[in-house]
Amino acid sequence: xxxxxxxxxxxxxxxxxxxxxxxxxxxxxxxxxxxxxxxxxxxxxxxxxxxxxxxxxxxxxxxxxxxxxxxxxxxxxxxxxxxxxxxxxxxxxxxxxxxxxxxxxxxxxxxxxxxxxxxxxxxxxxxxxxxxxxxxxxxxxxxxxxxxxxxxxxxxxxxxxxxxxxxxxxxxxxxxxxxxxxxxxxxxxxxxxxxxxxxxxxxxxxxxxxxxxxxxxxxxxxxxxxxxxxxxxxxxxxxxxxxxxxxxxxxxxxxxxxxxxxxxxxxxxxxxxxxxxxxxxxxxxxxxxxxxxxxxxxxxxxxxxxxxxxxxxxxxxxxxxxxxxxxxxxxxxxxxxxxxxxxxxxxxxxxxxxxxxxxxxxxxxxxxxxx
Amino acid sequence: xxxxxxxxxxxxxxxxxxxxxxxxxxxxxxxxxxxxxxxxxxxxxxxxxxxxxxxxxxxxxxxxxxxxxxxxxxxxxxxxxxxxxxxxxxxxxxxxxxxxxxxxxxxxxxxxxxxxxxxxxxxxxxxxxxxxxxxxxxxxxxxxxxxxxxxxxxxxxxxxxxxxxxxxxxxxxxxxxxxxxxxxxxxxxxxxxxxxxxxxxxxxxxxxxxxxxxxxxxxxxxxxxxxxxxxxxxxxxxxxxxxxxxxxxxxxxxxxxxxxxxxxxxxxxxxxxxxxxxxxxxxxxxxxxxxxxxxxxxxxxxxxxxxxxxxxxxxxxxxxxxxxxxxxxxxxxxxxxxxxxxxxxxxxxxxxxxxxxxxxxxxxxxxxxxx
Numbered sequence: 001x002x003x004x005x006x007x008x009x010x011x012x013x014x015x016x017x018x019x020x021x022x023x024x025x026x027x028x029x030x031x032x033x034x035x036x037x038x039x040x041x042x043x044x045x046x047x048x049x050x051x052x053x054x055x056x057x058x059x060x061x062x063x064x065x066x067x068x069x070x071x072x073x074x075x076x077x078x079x080x081x082x083x084x085x086x087x088x089x090x091x092x093x094x095x096x097x098x099x100x101x102x103x104x105x106x107x108x109x110x111x112x113x114x115x116x117x118x119x120x121x122x123x124x125x126x127x128x129x130x131x132x133x134x135x136x137x138x139x140x141x142x143x144x145x146x147x148x149x150x151x152x153x154x155x156x157x158x159x160x161x162x163x164x165x166x167x168x169x170x171x172x173x174x175x176x177x178x179x180x181x182x183x184x185x186x187x188x189x190x191x192x193x194x195x196x197x198x199x200x201x202x203x204x205x206x207x208x209x210x211x212x213x214x215x216x217x218x219x220x221x222x223x224x225x226x227x228x229x230x231x232x233x234x235x236x237x238x239x240x241x242x243x244x245x246x247x248x249x250x251x252x253x254x255x256x257x258x259x260x261x262x263x264x265x266x267x268x269x270x271x272x273x274x275x276x277x278x279x280x281x282x283x284x285x286x287x288x289x290x291x292x293x294x295x296x297x298x299x300x301x302x303x304x305x306x307x308x309x310x311x312x313x314x315x316x317x318x319x320x321x322x323x324x325x326x327x328x329x330x331x332x333x334x335x336x337x338x339x340x341x342x343x344x345x346x347x348x349x350x351x352x353x354x355x356x357x358x359x360x361x362x363x364x365x366x367x368x369x370x371x
Numbered sequence: 372x373x374x375x376x377x378x379x380x381x382x383x384x385x386x387x388x389x390x391x392x393x394x395x396x397x398x399x400x401x402x403x404x405x406x407x408x409x410x411x412x413x414x415x416x417x418x419x420x421x422x423x424x425x426x427x428x429x430x431x432x433x434x435x436x437x438x439x440x441x442x443x444x445x446x447x448x449x450x451x452x453x454x455x456x457x458x459x460x461x462x463x464x465x466x467x468x469x470x471x472x473x474x475x476x477x478x479x480x481x482x483x484x485x486x487x488x489x490x491x492x493x494x495x496x497x498x499x500x501x502x503x504x505x506x507x508x509x510x511x512x513x514x515x516x517x518x519x520x521x522x523x524x525x526x527x528x529x530x531x532x533x534x535x536x537x538x539x540x541x542x543x544x545x546x547x548x549x550x551x552x553x554x555x556x557x558x559x560x561x562x563x564x565x566x567x568x569x570x571x572x573x574x575x576x577x578x579x580x581x582x583x584x585x586x587x588x589x590x591x592x593x594x595x596x597x598x599x600x601x602x603x604x605x606x607x608x609x610x611x612x613x614x615x616x617x618x619x620x621x622x623x624x625x626x627x628x629x630x631x632x633x634x635x636x637x638x639x640x641x642x643x644x645x646x647x648x649x650x651x652x653x654x655x656x657x658x659x660x661x662x663x664x665x666x667x668x669x670x671x672x673x674x675x676x677x678x679x680x681x682x683x684x685x686x687x688x689x690x691x692x693x694x695x696x697x698x699x700x701x702x703x704x705x706x707x708x709x710x711x712x713x714x715x716x717x718x719x720x721x722x723x724x725x726x727x728x729x730x731x732x733x734x735x736x737x738x739x740x741x742x
Contacts, residue, residue, distance in 0.1 A: 017632065017635070017636040017639065018636060020632060021629060021632045021633055021636060024625055024628055024629050024632065025629060027625060028622070028625045028626070028629065031621060031622065031625065032622065035618050035622075060467050060475070060522045060523055060524070060561070061467060062467045062475060062476070062477050064465070064467075064477070066465075067465065067466070067467065067561065069524070069562065069564075094438055095431065095438075096430070096431035096432065096433050096438070104430075104595050105430055105595070105598070107430065107431060107433060109433045109438075109610065152431050152440075153429050153431045153440055153442055153596065171611075171614075187566075189431075189440065190440060191440075191565065191566040191567045191569060192440070192464075192558055192562065192565045192566075192567065192568045192569060193562060193565065194562070194564045194565055194566055195564060196563075196564040199564065240542075240543070241543065244693065244696070248406065248693065252399065252402075252403065255395060255398075255399050256399070258395060259392060259395050259396060259399070259629075262388060262391060262392040262395065263392060263633055265388065266385075266388050266389060266392065266633075266637060267636065267640075269385070269388070270385070270637070270640045270641070270644070271640075273644065274640075274643075274644055327614060327617050327618050327621065328614065328618070329618075
């Protein structure tokens, strides 16, 4: 073991190229993971922030918030369903926002949500008409407490009274106001999507101790199939592209790990071939195959950890350097650790290819000269 | 040449592993290239496929068809711009539909007032609609004769697919081009509360002697509310397209670095291992150029083999459909990456080639070649 570490210290150049390649692969894994996390976080924050367990859409909407319409009559039925606690309306509209300091054509895309049940991070009381809370990501666009933001072609003014975090939706910053604010903004700016009196796009439902899925079925039965009720995780997965993005990115990450296995395997197989004579001598003086292979594993581990550290540093630098809103990339500790774990696994697996060769080394060859 | 081939034959596993690694990398690069192309085409295919040379969005629409709402005032100001030969309304929305006797699914409707200003510019099968209730569908999602019913609280139109257009999706959704009255009927069916159904954009044809770009500039100059773009600009500047390109370019850059580094590392190690034999060859008269050529032949064979194998893996995948995303074989991408990786691979082998050129034949007599 000491010998393996000493070789790393004495001849770092021998391992430099492998470290560089693994660092690139580490960065690749972290970038792929960071892009996935950024895409998912930016698309799902508004749903993750909900404090109910269920979301009710109209059944004809295909679980699309924009297309969903829940009438007051349907809402009444849901409110009377056994097991249902609080029922709260939810509405959304995507608009361009004119923010002070921006040019006349420099609009910021935002999603205005109307709510009754305050999402995580907001006080229980719904703000008065014309007042909204803003997602913190909008601060990078110049939105401040007290700012007046003009929404849509009708330039409907809303005043920002505070902020909340991690509530982005469709990769856009969000504004949170009352259902009344939402209805008036929608009617003024999207006459084709106007919501009638008492009509909501969806309902956020709090339930008792009942299982969420069972309660969701109970609601849909009570409304005679007029609704489609989903748990929050189901609603997140039903967002366009979220599940597909996760599948595709995870497949790419899987193949990248496979490439890391091949690269490590290749590198240490070659290193082992180079050392066959040395291993013969070491075995001749009493070193076991286990000790020799442990040395190879240790070197692989050290090289991988150094490469991962470089990857982590580069990912954090990338995260800091990427301008807000350009590429949906976030470097989270969980993702960086997971990527490092994948790489360590790939390195150890790749090293296993060298095990056979280490086991086959004949100590007698060290005396005979040729292996 | 002879030595290069013989060495590969004698060390099949070693060279095979490298070919496998390069093939996996090439496969990943081409797969992601196909994903990028497929994503962009599915995002904005309908914009590229529609026939209006200039599209005028409302500046609030942020260059998305669905987000743009043209007010009567803006529509009037577009009509009055010098150089406008013809203008027509175009609307776009996503609807819940039932195709034939199937279940509910999503479909985007692109409604056009004039077929030469918003209708599909080219069909892959069938004919253009000539009566109410007829539609052209995206070829990857619909078949000729399909009957598509729009689902909503109100009575929605039933559309019959009479034509098909390739690469005609929008927002990664099956897309139907329909007449303006059918589009309005669909919008009213899903939202009876809709006060009016305004157009999303105005398609404009420039008068003789006026270019599309010049007309777009004039329209933008005439109204601060207008965001006129040529057809190409509308596709390229759609939100999401630039982000998709930037994200993939970052990944491509990392992959483009990994391939030559892996190949370079491999050949450097191989050269170091063969140092003794190469020194001997030089001592018995083999010219350095011949040894370098032999090395480069191996590089070409290995990288070339990896490219061929990676491309063969990519062929079946490129014919597949990932969810709603249609992939396609992109010959230009294959050629581009093959040339780039071959050049980078050869460049990376220069380090190993320099080692070969630095061999001093005299060392064969001193044992220095083994160092």
